[in-house]
Amino acid sequence: MIKVKNLYHSYKKDDIYQVKDVNFEVEEGEIFGFLGPSGAGKTTVQNILTGLLEIHKGQAEVAGYDMKNISKDMFNKIGMSFEQSNVYSKLTALENLKFYAKLFDVETRDPKDLLKLVGLEDKANMRAGEFSKGMKHRLTFVRSMINNPIMWFLDEPTTGLDPSIAADIKNIIREKNKQGVTIFLTSHNMFIADELCHRVAFIVDGEIKLIDSPRNLKLQYGDKMIEVDYIKDGENINDSFSTILNEDKKKLKEIIDNYEIQTMHSKEASLEEIFIKVTGRGLV
């Protein structure tokens, strides 16, 4: 669905590239996570793939369309949910969706159904300017579904949402993916990527450092740990031990044999920890 080859981009159109030699492919029906800290080049790549930015060097193909020579018809097939909400504040939620729907050449979804999907049905006739940040974000999110896209770009889809709404959004993403929609998810939130993505790419300073599935990454880079709470000399102690290092294994056995264990959990390395390990950079 997406093919990117030797992609470069410079905002100043000089030799200092913000995106350098990016290569990857996204299969049809896949949820592909594009992960990295702020300023890593995630949004730049996404904007190139949605036609908002031009390609300076390299090649990109989205849904069968060459991004160097974009056909307007491509926009009937893609949808994009922006990180920053961008809806008309002087129009109501319903008017926003109805207006946007009329700009497509394909059959569009019923705006009322979409509002219901994200719990905004009661606010349909309220001006978007009076919405909270989270409500605007939900409106921006469902607007991106209005043309039934087969390729769906999501930029930080759950940022700023309370946990229950974020869970609803994640369920919608899963549901759309089950229906065959390919999803390109940009985020610095490793938890959502871990939950949703089939594969992830780590991008830092405009370069992709690694692409793999979260499971493979954990197997390859994550040390399995055991977290133990035990009582020693009347004192409650919490400690972690590697299941790979012999020294840690011995220590753990000694604790089990000699002390009263309160709780004991196995703990996998998180995607965030792996990102730091691989790239040497945090996600902020």
Added chain:
Amino acid sequence: MFKKIWTIFLRDLKVNIKDFLSLYILLIPFLFAIGINLFTPSINDTTVNLAFIKEENNQLVTYMEQFAKVEEFDNLETLKERVERRDSMIGIVPEEGQYYIMIEGNESDMDIEYSKMLLGLYETGLNIEDSKTEIIEFGRTIPPIKKTLVNTSVLFISILAGMLISLNIVEEKVDNTISAINLTPTSHNSFLLGKSIIGIIFAIFGGLALVYITGFGAVDIGKILIIISVSTIISILVGFIQGLINDDIMTAAASIKLLFLPLIAAVLAVEILSEKWQRFLYWNPFYWAYKGNDLVLNKSGSWGQVLIYAGIVLFLSGIVYVFLAPKIRKGLE
């Protein structure tokens, strides 16, 4: 394509009706027209109005009707009330077998002298047939100040059309919605045309409303439409540019106001300067638009003349378009 252009126009119209500043701009042609009617003399003010007491001297009234517009009142009190109104009305009031002239004080000296003369002519028994004087009417049926104001206002409305577009573009920028539009199959040209329609319709309907309300309804509508349409192009272009480079409504509106300078310069040049100095304003599209409008409002311009003026305005606007169009397209990316 047309469906999308229309959709964009309807959205702008909906928002403009909800927004106080835009709504105020939409009402300006009507406010201007009412203001012009109130504060400029009407066609009736070009003759002398005389007030008499009813049945007091029918012969005198019949005599005066040959030379002036006459109104009759039931008594001295109502006559006095009429004279005291704002416009020019002179009372001819009987007193002890003679007549005196009653005025409010704002009547012109010419009207007062004319009334005195008419009264003298009646008393000496002279009739219009005795007169050897020939009165030539130069075809001037509208006061020149009114025509100047209407002409200037029509061009002013075209600038407001640019301001309206600018406000709508700033709204798109503030809400960050242009990027969302760019992710639909709507082309830049459709977007630009859709955004322009509100300005074009406002300039045309506002201009026509002003022309009709101020009493110029008998002019050739086709000719005035041509001049209004071409003179709006430059305002629309500037409206787009100012909308794209400014981040708030007030700054954009203030920037658009700069267009009033060439407009005022054009009006002053045509009305005050001699022909040889006017050549310094040939670069100014408003100069040619004003001259074209003047011909149309005078009902003295042929289609050929109007098309020449419209062509010059179109040419000058085309030059501005060549410079501004790439900037507008870049601003929409």
